[in-house]
Each structure stands twice: as C-alpha cells, then as structure tokens.
Amino acid sequence: MSTASCRWFARALLAIGFAAASAHAQVVVVVEGDLARASIALADGQGTIYSADVTIEFDTPLNLAPETLNLTASLVDPLDPALVARLPAGLVVDPAFPVLVTVEPPEVSWLFRSGFDGGPLPNGSLSFRNAYRLEIHTHDLVYTPGSPYRLLKAPQGGAFADVTEGVLPGSTRARGRGGAFSQFIVAADARLPLLVALDKLVALDARLLAAVLDDALRLDLVALLAQVHVAVVVPIVGCGNALLPLDDFLGEIAAHAGVDIANLWRAERDLANDAGELESLAWTLRFSLLGCAGTP
Numbered sequence: 001m002s003t004a005s006c007r008w009f010a011r012a013l014l015a016i017g018f019a020a021a022s023a024h025a026q027v028v029v030v031v032e033g034d035l036a037r038a039s040i041a042l043a044d045g046q047g048t049i050y051s052a053d054v055t056i057e058f059d060t061p062l063n064l065a066p067e068t069l070n071l072t073a074s075l076v077d078p079l080d081p082a083l084v085a086r087l088p089a090g091l092v093v094d095p096a097f098p099v100l101v102t103v104e105p106p107e108v109s110w111l112f113r114s115g116f117d118g119g120p121l122p123n124g125s126l127s128f129r130n131a132y133r134l135e136i137h138t139h140d141l142v143y144t145p146g147s148p149y150r151l152l153k154a155p156q157g158g159a160f161a162d163v164t165e166g167v168l169p170g171s172t173r174a175r176g177r178g179g180a181f182s183q184f185i186v187a188a189d190a191r192l193p194l195l196v197a198l199d200k201l202v203a204l205d206a207r208l209l210a211a212v213l214d215d216a217l218r219l220d221l222v223a224l225l226a227q228v229h230v231a232v233v234v235p236i237v238g239c240g241n242a243l244l245p246l247d248d249f250l251g252e253i254a255a256h257a258g259v260d261i262a263n264l265w266r267a268e269r270d271l272a273n274d275a276g277e278l279e280s281l282a283w284t285l286r287f288s289l290l291g292c293a294g295t296p
Helices: 003-025 081-086 193-210 215-232 243-256 274-292
Strands: 027-032 035-043 049-057 071-075 099-103 127-129 132-138 149-154 164-169 172-178 183-189 264-266
Touching (some): 049 071, 132 183, 149 164, 149 172, 172 274, 193 215
Antiparallel strands (some): 127 264, 132 172
16 A cells, blocks of 8 residues: 555544544534534433533634544543542532533644545644633533532543633533643532632642743742732631732733743643643632632
C-alpha cells in the first residue's frame, strides 16, 4: 500500500472512530463560532432516558469542531465505590441524573493535515485562551432557590472538584469555568458554604504558587488573596467583605493574561494555562463566597 493510501486509510479509521463513539454515546455536537453545543440522550437498561444540553463557550478557539472537541457522555452508578471515591466528601450524584460528560480533545496528527478527498476535517488540534465557560442544562433535576447542585470537574479518572460559578433555573443549569479539560458531573452538595469557600481558597493559593509569574505580579496577587483570607474568617460579614479583593484578583488576572501570565491551552497538553486555571478557581470561589454571605 502506498504512503498516500496508508494516510487515507488511517485518517478514515480515525474519522469513523469519532463517529462511532458519538453514536454509541448518543451525543450530537454542533459548533457555531466560539460555541460548542451538545445534545445528550442516554438510556439505561430499564428504558429511562437521561437528557441534557451542554454548552461550552471558548475564548479565541482555533480548530474548534466536533471532532477536535471529542465530547462524549456515559451513565454512571451513583453508588459505585470508584466514583464515590472521586467525589469530595459531602457530595453525592443524584440518581435522577447519573451522567458523566467527558471532553478529551485529541492531538490531531499529520493524518488530519494531509489531503483527503472524503470531505472537510479539522486542520489541527484544538486550542483556546484563558478559561472556557461550560454549562450542563438538564430537565432531570428540579431547580429550587439555593439549589444544592454543583458542577464538578476532574482530570480523566482523577478526583473531582467543585468548579461551579452559578446554578440557574430552567430546570437546572449548572455553570462553571476551566482552563483545561476532562470530565464533568453534576452532584448535590451538603457541605457548609464557609467550609467550601475555605477549601476553594486553599486550592487557589496552591494554583497561584504553581503558576509561572514574575516576582512583582506574584506579590500583588498573593497580597490580594491574603486580604481574602483575612476577610473570610470574620463572623457574619466575612464572606461578603472578601468579594472586593477577590474581584481585584480577577481583574489582575484578566489584565495580565497573555502578557505576564500564560493563557494558552492546546490539545498537545504541553503548556500550562495558568490564567485560565486561576480564573476558573477564583470564579468558583466567588460563587461560594456569595453563598456563604447569603446572597442568592
């Protein structure tokens, strides 16, 4: 077989694999500009259908297409010990919506960049800047004011963390951000809001420590988070008072992203998207501070 034929055959197999995976998962993905929308319908062995719409909004994406996004979905057993071990203590997956969404953009090799007569395919791997915004919208979960449902995110097979930045009606819309991908699930949270906020603040501290920054910018950001620490422990008004320095922190991240803070993610997974990860952690902390302060 000639080199050209080998490339055609390998590329065709990959394209078929993408299509087969989507069909098996009953996921239909449509891309419009910077938005990717997925319609999900999964049936269990008893004929119950679980459905959701997933929307991902990107900042400056390149090569965004259903094939390069590679969004799939599957049903999970909420009582599976392996799943429970991945959840933070105090969170449970509601049996009314046991859906795991996986977004695992592949590294698109030369197979997708060479000529192919079978139709258009992506020109390269997916990349984006800063943080994407992801929403899981389902009618399978009933929304109530002060909803306990949260959007969780995890690396492939790893521990889940709460990345919620909003829970809205219509039945339930759980929203969050991220600077990297892999798996998402909606779970109910029974923890005290203050404890959640403190955990998220510690996570943000750790991620800031890991970021590659110049000394002056790092000192500024550390000082702002120190103000959040001081404010949040004050009884009654602490969570509300912590919002101002956190908003200043978010403003600094936005101002320096792509200049003094790395802000690019790509499917090759060879870059650290410091700005996107810091943004995601700060926004979900903000959500928990609002909950702790009693703000709807």
